[in-house]
Amino acid sequence: xxxxxxxxxxxxxxxxxxxxxxxxxxxxxxxxxxxxxxxxxxxxxxxxxxxxxxxxxxxxxxxxxxxxxxxxxxxxxxxxxxxxxxxxxxxxxxxxxxxxxxxxxxxxxxxxxxxxxxxxxxxxxxxxxxxxxxxxxxxxxxxxxxxxxxxxxxxxxxxxxxxxxxxxxxxxxxxxxxxxxxxxxxxxxxxxxxx
Amino acid sequence: xxxxxxxxxxxxxxxxxxxxxxxxxxxxxxxxxxxxxxxxxxxxxxxxxxxxxxxxxxxxxxxxxxxxxxxxxxxxxxxxxxxxxxxxxxxxxxxxxxxxxxxxxxxxxxxxxxxxxxxxxxxxxxxxxxxxxxxxxxxxxxxxxxxxxxxxxxxxxxxxxxxxxxxxxxxxxxxxxxxxxxxxxxxxxxxxxxx
DNA sequence: AGTTTTTTGTTGGACGGTCATCCAATAAAG
DNA sequence: CTTTATTGGATGACCGTCCAACAAAAAACT
Numbered sequence: 001x002x003x004x005x006x007x008x009x010x011x012x013x014x015x016x017x018x019x020x021x022x023x024x025x026x027x028x029x030x031x032x033x034x035x036x037x038x039x040x041x042x043x044x045x046x047x048x049x050x051x052x053x054x055x056x057x058x059x060x061x062x063x064x065x066x067x068x069x070x071x072x073x074x075x076x077x078x079x080x081x082x083x084x085x086x087x088x089x090x091x092x093x094x095x096x097x098x099x100x101x102x103x104x105x106x107x108x109x110x111x112x113x114x115x116x117x118x119x120x121x122x123x124x125x126x127x128x129x130x131x132x133x134x135x136x137x138x139x140x141x142x143x144x145x146x147x148x149x150x151x152x153x154x155x156x157x158x159x160x161x162x163x164x165x166x167x168x169x170x171x172x173x174x175x176x177x178x179x180x181x182x183x184x185x186x187x188x189x190x191x192x193x194x195x
Numbered sequence: 196x197x198x199x200x201x202x203x204x205x206x207x208x209x210x211x212x213x214x215x216x217x218x219x220x221x222x223x224x225x226x227x228x229x230x231x232x233x234x235x236x237x238x239x240x241x242x243x244x245x246x247x248x249x250x251x252x253x254x255x256x257x258x259x260x261x262x263x264x265x266x267x268x269x270x271x272x273x274x275x276x277x278x279x280x281x282x283x284x285x286x287x288x289x290x291x292x293x294x295x296x297x298x299x300x301x302x303x304x305x306x307x308x309x310x311x312x313x314x315x316x317x318x319x320x321x322x323x324x325x326x327x328x329x330x331x332x333x334x335x336x337x338x339x340x341x342x343x344x345x346x347x348x349x350x351x352x353x354x355x356x357x358x359x360x361x362x363x364x365x366x367x368x369x370x371x372x373x374x375x376x377x378x379x380x381x382x383x384x385x386x387x388x389x390x
Numbered sequence: 391a392g393t394t395t396t397t398t399g400t401t402g403g404a405c406g407g408t409c410a411t412c413c414a415a416t417a418a419a420g
Numbered sequence: 421c422t423t424t425a426t427t428g429g430a431t432g433a434c435c436g437t438c439c440a441a442c443a444a445a446a447a448a449c450t
Contacts, residue, residue, distance in 0.1 A: 004423090026308070026310060026311035027307060027308070027311075028308065031408080031410080032410060033409080041426075042426060042427045042428065043410095043427090043429095044411095044413085044426070044427060044429090045427080046411095047410085047411065047412075048424095048425075052410075052411075053409095053410065108310060111303055112303055112306055112307010113222070113223070113307060114303070114363055115221060115300055115303060115362075115363070116224070121363060125363070128363075150379065153357070153360075153376060154353060154377075154379070156356070156360075157355075157356030157357040157359070157360060157376070158349060158353045160352075160356040160359050161359070162356075164355050165348075165351075165352060165355070167310075168309055168320070168323075181352075182349075184349070185380055185383075188380075188383040188386075189379070189380065191383075199445080199446075201398080205399090226435060227436060236400075237400060237401045237402065238402075238403095238436095239400070240399080242438075243398095243400075248436065248437090
């Protein structure tokens with residue numbers, strides 16, 4: 001059913017298929033043909049909507065980051081104090097959407113290939129900077145700048161680190177657990193800052 | 196110069212070449228031929244000392260873990276108190292050897308491909324368990340079991356998370372910085388446990 | 391000691407398979 | 421009738437693995 005405006009539809013469709021294929025077959029075996037097959041279209045169509053495979057993968061990671069960003073912004077709305085907003089950031093990082101097993105695989109693939117792709121590396125830096133800036137904006141209200149920077153780096157690292165473990169061992173039994181550990185770190189450090 | 200006992204020499208040589216090649220060309224482009232070329236030997240030799248490419252990669256990761264373990268054990272010797280031993284673990288995780296850019300690449304590749312390989316997944320779990328057990332052994336002397344487990348998980352995650360960032364952005368200007376952040380987390384949490 | 395035989399190390403290319411990309415052909419929509 | 425969507429296969433490149441052949445050291449033998 002060839003119609004105009006297929007571009008947006010097909011691109012989303014292929015991005016979703018890419019995530020699913022990376023999850024099911026692994027990054028190395030996520031071939032153009034397999035992704036197209038998962039999407040239910042022919043292999044040729046991929047290069048009709050994406051310049052090459054790299055662009056499809058880039059769009060895939062981009063979509064995941066956008067999802068995380070939407071989630072974070074959304075949760076920020078219902079937070080009043082700096083503490084609540086930091087908790088909202090932590091919550092978004094460990095939300096159900098992020099704990100989708102399919103996202104695990106794609107995210108890991110990103111880490112595994114970021115070093116070779118300038119585009120992917122830039123995307124990851126964007127994520128890091130965004131997380132750091134979001135945390136800093138609230139932390140500076142609670143402590144001096146130097147402490148804030150260290151704590152923002154620590155919280156960011158802990159989120160990624162915990163996340164990494166679940167990406168390898170599967171969803172945590174209790175999704176609140178990683179949140180609790182991260183929050184405890186924040187509270188303990190912020191508490192000391194007050195003394 | 197064919198002599199007996201080449202096996203140990205060639206295997207180490209190829210493992211080193213594998214790390215270097217993964218670093219220089221990326222995991223996906225670390226082909227058998229390229230690794231062999233880096234090692235200065237012909238491509239055929241690889242299958243003379245390793246069953247297949249997978250075994251070479253497995254041996255490569257194994258060697259990196261062994262190096263980390265040696266470093267950790269070594270630093271433990273000069274540590275007397277639980278606190279010092281925990282600091283030794285943190286120190287080993289952020290040692291100069293670990294901050295080798297080549298090791299970054301290979302480690303990241305491991306994460307990016309662990310999901311597809313049972314052998315690699317087992318290796319990563321071994322690393323996680325070992326780190327967790329090492330931390331737990333000391334933490335239980337300072338606080339109750341439940342707090343120890345959470346803190347051990349948090350410290351482990353923070354080490355991996357900080358590490359991940361440096362793997363993408365390069366060596367930290369000040370190698371003591373990630374150690375300081377991790378130690379501060381430990382001190383803040385252990386301090387609260389005493390109150 | 392010198393010579394042959396065996397073992398071990400090493401090479402470079404052949405083979406079969408896989409993959410990204412390209413393209414000619416087809417078809418429906420505007 | 422032009423534009424857009426889509427197909428499925430052709431093409432050329434690359435890669436892991438295998439293998440026949442060669443080389444040198446070690447062992448066995450005379």
